[in-house]
Amino acid sequence: MLRTAARRPPCLVTALSLLLLVLVGCSPEHYPQTTLLPRGDFARIADDLLDTTVKWALLVFVLVEGVLIYAIFRFRGKPGDPEPHQTHGNTTVEIIWTVIPALILAAIAVPTVRAIFQTNAIPAKDALTIEVVGHQWWWEFRYPEYNVTTANEIHIPVGRTVSLRMGSADVIHSFWVPQFAAKRDVFANRESRMWFKAETEGEYPAQCAEFCGIQHGRMAYRIKAHKPAEFEAWVAHMKTLGAKPAAGTRPSEAAPASTAGSNSGVRTASEGATIQQQSGQQGGNQNAQYAAGEKLFASKGCVACHSLQAVDAPKGMVGPNLANVGARSYIAAGTLKNTDANLARWIRDPQSIKKGVLMPNLGLTEADAQALAAFLRAHQ
Numbered sequence: 024m025l026r027t028a029a030r031r032p033p034c035l036v037t038a039l040s041l042l043l044l045v046l047v048g049c050s051p052e053h054y055p056q057t058t059l060l061p062r063g064d065f066a067r068i069a070d071d072l073l074d075t076t077v078k079w080a081l082l083v084f085v086l087v088e089g090v091l092i093y094a095i096f097r098f099r100g101k102p103g104d105p106e107p108h109q110t111h112g113n114t115t116v117e118i119i120w121t122v123i124p125a126l127i128l129a130a131i132a133v134p135t136v137r138a139i140f141q142t143n144a145i146p147a148k149d150a151l152t153i154e155v156v157g158h159q160w161w162w163e164f165r166y167p168e169y170n171v172t173t174a175n176e177i178h179i180p181v182g183r184t185v186s187l188r189m190g191s192a193d194v195i196h197s198f199w200v201p202q203f204a205a206k207r208d209v210f211a212n213r214e215s216r217m218w219f220k221a222e223t224e225g226e227y228p229a230q231c232a233e234f235c236g237i238q239h240g241r242m243a244y245r246i247k248a249h250k251p252a253e254f255e256a257w258v259a260h261m262k263t264l265g266a267k268p269a270a271g272t273r274p275s276e277a278a279p280a281s282t283a284g285s286n287s288g289v290r291t292a293s294e295g296a297t298i299q300q301q302s303g304q305q306g307g308n309q310n311a312q313y314a315a316g317e318k319l320f321a322s323k324g325c326v327a328c329h330s331l332q333a334v335d336a337p338k339g340m341v342g343p344n345l346a347n348v349g350a351r352s353y354i355a356a357g358t359l360k361n362t363d364a365n366l367a368r369w370i371r372d373p374q375s376i377k378k379g380v381l382m383p384n385l386g387l388t389e390a391d392a393q394a395l396a397a398f399l400r401a402h403q
């Protein structure tokens with residue numbers, strides 16, 4: 024196609040149409056992980072800086088290329104022209120072409136340095152602190168202000184600065200929320216900080232941005248930005264998940280949920296939250312599956328790696344907190360949509376889906392996996 028185009032005489036309309044097509048294809052609306060569509064103050068600072076730099080670069084490009092093209096045509100040599108006048112050294116010109124770039128660099132450096140200080144400042148005391156822990160290959164989010172823990176979906180209020188205190192449970196990961204802020208590497212032996220204030224609610228994808236092992240590419244997470252009242256409702260709901268201290272090894276909230284019959288207890292608790300509810304479930308079969316799943320969760324050793332408590336969640340767990348796993352959009356850190364079929368598939372054979380993940384294949388039957396999926400689905 025390119026060859027055909029090259030043989031034809033240049034056609035401005037075709038060229039402009041193609042350019043338009045390319046530019047439409049580049050629209051940031053089509054790319055949720057774009058940094059060109061900031062939805063938070065931190066991301067806006069970075070985006071403004073990019074705009075500034077690009078504008079200066081564009082100006083330099085147009086001026087230099089313009090002068091070059093002008094010189095090519097205006098001073099083109101013709102046959103029989105005499106030898107052009109030779110110059111060697113010109114102090115005025117040399118001063119001009121040293122001073123102009125220096126001024127342009129200064130015009131870029133000043134906002135850059137300002138942005139570095141702004142984005143590294145420690146946020147005000149009224150910010151919402153969230154502790155972030157990177158794990159191979161999932162993310163843990165703890166809210167010390169509310170004593171609530173969750174995984175792989177970070178819920179934040181719009182209009183309030185969140186202050187992230189970040190670390191890693193193992194290797195170096197990088198926390199990256201493209202539309203809200205920038206990247207920060209997280210380490211096992213020192214704390215990284217970052218802050219941002221979300222401007223618009225919605226669900227946004229984000230992911231680990233530092234190679235951290237073979238499943239680095241499946242270390243994604245979601246940002247769920249809520250209106251303040253909805254965020255408060257989410258916190259209130261989370262506080263009902265495992266509010267009572269764990270007695271023994273049994274997940275504390277499982278007992279009331281199961282005696283109330285499948286999902287019903289959980290449903291009441293999640294009223295007012297922005298959590299999608301399961302619909303059209305068949306009572307009796309579901310109850311039996313839930314009960315079987317609850318038993319399997321304890322007997323198959325799931326409890327050793329996963330906590331079902333959102334409140335007072337133990338630290339240092341190997342696997343993600345599952346207190347509200349039933350309500351999440353994705354499972355396995357952004358690997359699969361959170362459907363019943365996918366949940367059962369994951370539980371049955373995680374190694375075929377995410378090779379190398381710390382969750383072992385437990386040799387479960389299809390019925391076992393479905394029962395566990397039903398049990399976990401009720402944890403919303």
Ligand code: CUA
Pocket residue numbers: 157158160195196197231232233234235236238239240242
């Ligand atoms: Cu964690 Cu890449």
